[in-house]
């Protein structure tokens with residue numbers, strides 16, 4: 323097969339980790355006889371520097387015409403002074419919206435040899451395998467108004483949390499479809515004791531659940547869910563939730579695997595190309611030092627093979643290669659135990675490439 327991939331490196335460690343994923347995709351292409359072509363486009367701080375716009379129109383076009391989009395991360399302290407709509411992060415929100423990527427799938431599964439990298443007890447995290455389904459184009463990050471204004475003689479800031487039935491329906495259906503091929507359990511996470519949007523969320527999720535009689539549905543308040551993720555993460559199969567809640571819970575859940583550098587994601591819509599990105603940000607503290615763990619982005623590229631290209635064996639080869647390098651004991655700094663040798667981003671990447679080529 324021939325596939326065109328648009329790569330959005332972004333800022334900080336973004337370029338380092340997408341370069342790693344591109345190398346692994348090239349190895350997949352060679353090994354399984356596919357032709358992957360790569361086209362680069364600026365987003366975030368890089369795009370502000372070059373085009374004074376975190377999401378140039380040409381970048382949107384390059385994404386729309388691709389078979390799949392691979393993103394690093396956006397954001398840099400240099401731009402923290404800018405208003406929200408001009409910051410690098412606005413480029414990411416914008417491309418998610420422009421491509422209609424309403425579902426962000428964030429799988430969380432550990433690796434036995436990594437259990438010591440987590441600060442949590444081995445018996446709590448051993449065998450964790452859950453999927454966070456985060457609504458991605460609505461909720462608190464997108465509601466209007468979103469502004470600064472005058473109120474009672476002083477400045478006020480407002481963000482809005484709103485959801486339409488149709489937005490909740492489609493993300494709920496996505497979660498139930500995934501649960502059907504996993505362990506048939508959905509936990510819908512909300513704050514229905516306080517928020518009206520959460521009460522509508524619960525109602526709609528209940529309605530969608532009727533289409534999936536073999537899937538068990540449970541509702542959980544988000545504050546309790548944050549605690550349960552640490553207390554007993556193995557109770558979860560699929561968790562479906564609002565944009566902000568999903569953003570926060572997934573960073574928390576990354577610690578079940580040992581590091582934020584381990585968590586991949588797929589952002590998908592009802593048609594058009596999907597966007598594949600690690601859960602982590604630009605990590606300015608380690609950028610440019612070859613310290614970044616590339617596995618989250620490599621695994622995100624694996625999700626592209628599976629979800630956008632339907633290449634199941636190829637996706638499995640990437641997953642197996644990631645597991646193999648961990649079993650061999652290769653560790654970037656974020657997952658290295660005390661006294662363990664630390665691999666660079668390139669060393670970790672080359673090891674994954676070797677395993678893909680021998681699959």
Ligand SMILES: NC(=O)C1=CN([C@@H]2O[C@H](COP(=O)(O)OP(=O)(O)OC[C@H]3O[C@@H](n4cnc5c(N)ncnc54)[C@H](O)[C@@H]3O)[C@@H](O)[C@H]2O)C=CC1
Pocket residue numbers: 335394395396397398399411414582583584599600601602603604605606607608613614615616618656
């Ligand atoms: N999807 C995206 O583009 C996201 C962008 N950001 C942006 O990134 C910038 C930094 O945000 P932070 O809150 O520091 O979050 P972050 O996720 O960039 O970093 C949090 C911590 O995790 C570490 N870390 C993250 N990824 C790693 C990796 N692959 N390997 C090893 N260690 C890793 C970092 O070194 C840091 O100590 C901000 O500008 C923020 O807006 C944050 C989250 C997501």
Ligand SMILES: CC(C)CC(=O)C(=O)O
Pocket residue numbers: 397411414415569601
């Ligand atoms: C706009 C992003 C910075 C939000 C985020 O943290 C994420 O999508 O994980």
Ligand SMILES: [Mg+2]
Pocket residue numbers: 569570573601
């Ligand atoms: Mg986040």
